[in-house]
Amino acid sequence: MSELNLVIVGAGGRMGRALIESTLNTPGCRLHAALERADSPFLGQDAGLFSGQTTGVTITADLAAALQGADLLIDFTRPEGTLAYLAACRAAGVKMVIGTTGFDDAGKAAIAEAAKEISIVFAANYSVGVNLTFKLLEVASRVLADGFDIEIIEAHHRYKVDAPSGTALRMGEVIADTLGRDLKTCAVYGREGITGERDPNTIGFATVRGGDVVGDHTVLFAALGERVEISHKASSRATFANGAVRAARWLGDKTSGLFDMQDVLQLK
Numbered sequence: 001m002s003e004l005n006l007v008i009v010g011a012g013g014r015m016g017r018a019l020i021e022s023t024l025n026t027p028g029c030r031l032h033a034a035l036e037r038a039d040s041p042f043l044g045q046d047a048g049l050f051s052g053q054t055t056g057v058t059i060t061a062d063l064a065a066a067l068q069g070a071d072l073l074i075d076f077t078r079p080e081g082t083l084a085y086l087a088a089c090r091a092a093g094v095k096m097v098i099g100t101t102g103f104d105d106a107g108k109a110a111i112a113e114a115a116k117e118i119s120i121v122f123a124a125n126y127s128v129g130v131n132l133t134f135k136l137l138e139v140a141s142r143v144l145a146d147g148f149d150i151e152i153i154e155a156h157h158r159y160k161v162d163a164p165s166g167t168a169l170r171m172g173e174v175i176a177d178t179l180g181r182d183l184k185t186c187a188v189y190g191r192e193g194i195t196g197e198r199d200p201n202t203i204g205f206a207t208v209r210g211g212d213v214v215g216d217h218t219v220l221f222a223a224l225g226e227r228v229e230i231s232h233k234a235s236s237r238a239t240f241a242n243g244a245v246r247a248a249r250w251l252g253d254k255t256s257g258l259f260d261m262q263d264v265l266q267l268k
């Protein structure tokens with residue numbers, strides 16, 4: 001079988017660095033190109049810079065050249081960056097694995113539309129543990145549907161720009177779907193002042209930002225007399241990067257369609 005030619009964008013970012021390392025360490029995958037923004041200080045440097053390797057691949061801002069001969073582009077950047085890469089990949093027939101979070105409804109719709117022409121894996125979290133947690137939350141929500149207040153607490157590093165995390169929002173959607181609720185109307189994002197008693201139909205979110213926390217998520221089911229907590233803690237970005245490269249390999253010959261990490265892990 002021929003090698004999978006991967007393009008990593010946001011190459012100098014926290015996830016970009018981890019993705020380059022994961023690509024270099026994965027048999028069957030080849031680092032085809034590494035991209036950064038035109039104003040990046042990393043342009044012209046070897047993509048192995050951050051892991052002390054020499055790859056022979058130079059970090060570039062030339063997207064058109066990078067897509068020539070590429071099989072798949074992995075994007076963990078920002079919504080506006082992703083949507084620009086999406087348009088280029090769609091035009092060039094290059095598959096995508098998208099890990100960026102913080103999209104609005106229009107951004108998500110654009111990804112779904114592009115997936116009619118190219119195959120895409122789009123997931124808020126590529127760790128195996130978090131995806132198992134999504135399944136555990138379905139069971140917990142069913143069993144604890146009555147009398148339990150549901151709160152989602154997430155903590156991330158000081159540099160994270162979106163809140164709540166994409167993973168926390170996905171957890172909220174999984175719970176709301178299981179309970180037959182609409183997250184758009186039942187979510188409460190933080191509390192302050194005289195809030196009144198808790199509405200039992202709400203799903204609360206609390207966000208913590210600080211230091212170098214890679215990614216912690218806890219869902220609290222609290223009743224009168226007992227509490228259940230389901231938690232996941234990531235301690236390395238390699239967890240997400242390895243999951244994204246796994247998703248890239250899983251896409252294989254699929255020419256179109258929108259998938260998530262639950263598809264990759266056969267958890268559906």
Ligand SMILES: NC(=O)C1=CN([C@@H]2O[C@H](COP(=O)(O)OP(=O)(O)OC[C@H]3O[C@@H](n4cnc5c(N)ncnc54)[C@H](O)[C@@H]3O)[C@@H](O)[C@H]2O)C=CC1
Pocket residue numbers: 009010011012013014015016036037040076077078080081082098099100101102123124125126127162166240
């Ligand atoms: N789905 C998952 O498993 C995970 C998702 N993420 C998400 O990945 C994204 C990136 O996270 P980090 O690597 O920590 O961020 P970062 O700030 O370290 O890196 C962002 C990268 O994107 C590039 N970038 C920013 N704006 C851009 C634009 N408009 N066009 C093109 N490139 C642009 C930057 O130059 C940088 O290389 C975030 O949305 C984060 O929430 C992070 C970890 C896991």
Ligand SMILES: O=C(O)C1=N[C@H](C(=O)O)C[C@H](O)C1
Pocket residue numbers: 101124125156160164165166167168214215216
């Ligand atoms: O920005 C991050 O770092 C992370 N973002 C993702 C999210 O928003 O859920 C996944 C992970 O928790 C790390």
